[in-house]
Amino acid sequence: MSEASEAVVLIGRKPTMNYVLATTMPLSEGKTVVLKARGRAISKAVDVAQVVTRRFVQDAEIQSVSIGTEEGRVGQDGRPRSVSTIEIRIAPKKSSAKKK
Secondary structure, eight states: OOGGGEEEEEOOSSOHHHHHHHHHHHHHTTOEEEEEEEGGGHHHHHHHHHHIIIIIOTTEEEEEEEEEEEEEEEOTTSOEEEEEEEEEEEEEOHHHHHHO
């Protein structure tokens, strides 16, 4: 898929509905959206994906979920810390994309 038809939303500390709005805008234009989060923001990314697909854009679906671990900053004890990551790809359903 070309990068022009894909939007990335980085999940952080803002309220959940801010990210829901940022996700629904590209989806309404027929673009695929990738939600990316690290650490404690992972649960908020899952919440955003569920709210978007169940309430706001019912003709969108979660295509894939990727999880991983990154080596983070060095802790106080001098060892690197591991930080969990998630990427959730949401795309318009095939049938709705053909109607446009």
